[in-house]
Amino acid sequence: MRVALLSGGTGGARLASGLAALIPPEDLSIIANTGDDEEFWGLLVSPDVDAILYRLAGIFNDTTGFGVRDDTFHAQAMLGSLGEQTWFQLGDRDIGVHLLRASLLRGGMRLTEAVAHLTRGFGIEVGVIPMSDDPVRTRIGTDAGELSMQDWFVGQRCVPAVHKMRFAGIDTARPSPEAVAAVRGADAVIIGPSNPLLSVDPILAVLGDELDRERVTVVSPVVGGQSLKGPTVDMLRDMGEEATAFGVARHYAGIAATIVIDRVDANSLEAIHSLGMRTIVDDIVMDGVDGEKRLAASLLHVLESTDGS
C-alpha cells in the first residue's frame, strides 16, 4: 500500500518515523508544511521539513522540540554579541543544514530538489516533499498585531491570543509536482496529528484539490481535550473552533472520510459519524520510538484491511 503523509512538525514527524520503519521507502512520501518557513540571515529555516528530516535521520532534539540533538549555539552567540536579535534558536549543526539548503536554492534548485538533496545526504530513503516550491508564509493576527509564525510561536511564546490567520502567498503558490504525484499515487493519504490550523491547513490550501476524500484519514492531534503537543487547543479555541476530537473531525469533515481518535474520546463517536465520517479508535499518544511504530502499525493494519473497500 502506498501512503502519503501530510505532516506538520512534531506529531506528524513522529508518525512519519513510525511509518518509515514499516513501509518500503518507495511506498511512503512525507509532504511537509512550509508555511512556518522563515529566513534568518539569508538562511531558509523550514521547521516542519527539518523536524521530519532530523527525526528520520535519528538526530532530532526531543528535549527542546526543535533542531539537532546535542547542538551548540556558537554562531548564534557571535551574532548576538554583534547586536543581532537571536530569539530564534539556530544551532551550529542546524546552521550547517541551512547553509547547504540556502546555497542549493541560490544555485537554482527548487525547494523540493534542495530538500531531496538533504534527504539523500542524511541517508533517508523515504521521500520528504515540501508542499510547494513557492513561498507560503503563515501570518498570525493577534492582539499584538500580525506576526510571522515564528515570531508568534517562538518569539512571543504563543502568548498573544490569535484571532486571525492567513497564508501569505497562497493565491499564487502551486503545489510541488512531486507532492501532487505523491498524493495522486497514494492508496491512503494520512493527515498526521499536527495543529490543524497552523500545520495542516497550509498544506490543504495548496494541495487540497488533489485529495480524494475517501482515501484521506486524519489522526486527531487532540486527545481528551488536550493538545498532543504545542498550542493546538488554545489556538482552536481562540479561532472559535471546538478544541475536542469532535471539533477536529468537524474541521476536516470536508477533506477526510476517516478520523483516528483516542480511546478517551470514544464518547464522540456518534457525533463524528453524524458528520459523515468513519472513525478508528486507537491509542494515539506515541510513547517514544515504540509508540510511533505501534500507532503506525495499527493504522496501516486498519487502512490495509479497508483498502479498496
Added chain:
Amino acid sequence: MRVALLSGGTGGARLASGLAALIPPEDLSIIANTGDDEEFWGLLVSPDVDAILYRLAGIFNDTTGFGVRDDTFHAQAMLGSLGEQTWFQLGDRDIGVHLLRASLLRGGMRLTEAVAHLTRGFGIEVGVIPMSDDPVRTRIGTDAGELSMQDWFVGQRCVPAVHKMRFAGIDTARPSPEAVAAVRGADAVIIGPSNPLLSVDPILAVLGDELDRERVTVVSPVVGGQSLKGPTVDMLRDMGEEATAFGVARHYAGIAATIVIDRVDANSLEAIHSLGMRTIVDDIVMDGVDGEKRLAASLLHVLESTDGS
C-alpha cells in the same frame, strides 16, 4: 599624525594591533586586501579583513593562524556529513560573522559599510576598510592549473609552484571611497609586513594611484631571507623575484620612498639606497602583543620625527 595601514593577513593585522594601541582611533585607518575573499555556501569569507577584525577584537586564533580563538566546527562537520567539501575550515563563531556580513550585503550595503557594521559590533574604534567594494579575486596560476587563492593556499597547502598571478575583476574595480579618503588624508601610509604579491599588490592595483610615494613606508615581510609568515619567500622565488629585503625594496621602489628592514639585513642598506629608497633598520619580528606595540611605537617615532621633512 594620521596613519593609513595597508594590510594583508597575519603580519599586517599584527602591526594594525600595535598601531591601534598607540594612535587615537580617529587617526588610524586599516585598509585590507580583499583579493583573498571567497564565497562558501553564500557566505563571503574575507580572510584578511577578518584577520584584522579578530585581531583587533582580541579573539584571533593565533594557534591556527585564522578564524576565532577556541572556535568549534560543528556546522562544517554537518556540511561534511551531507557530502560537502570542507577543505576550508569555517568555525561556528566565524560563521556567525559571515552570516551577518552576507546578510548585510544582500540587504544592499556596500562591503565597506558591512565591514564598518561588524567593526562597530566588535567594539573596534579604528576604521577597518576593504580596499574596494567591487569583487577582486586573486587567481594563482600553478602547475596544477589556475586556482583560487584559498584553493591554492588552504586546499593545496601552497604546494603547487606559482608561475602566474592575476587579479580577476581588477579592470573594473574601483577603490572604496573610504579607502581613497583614508590614504589621501594620511600623513603616513604604512604597508604592513604582508606577502607583497598576494596581499599587498591587489591593494596597490586598486589604490596605488592615490598614494604619494614620499609618504609611503613599507615594512619588509622578509627577514634574513625568511618569510615572517606563510609562503612569501617561496612565492617571490617562484615568480622570479629576489626573496630578500633588497628584493622586497625593489618590488616596492616605485610606490614607497622608505622601507623598514630588520637589523639582520643591514648589509642590504647600500643596495636599497641605490634604488632611491630611504631605510629604517629595526627589529621587525613581532613577539606577541608587546612585540606588536614595540614595532608600532618605533615606527611611529621615526615617522613622526621625519614628518613634513
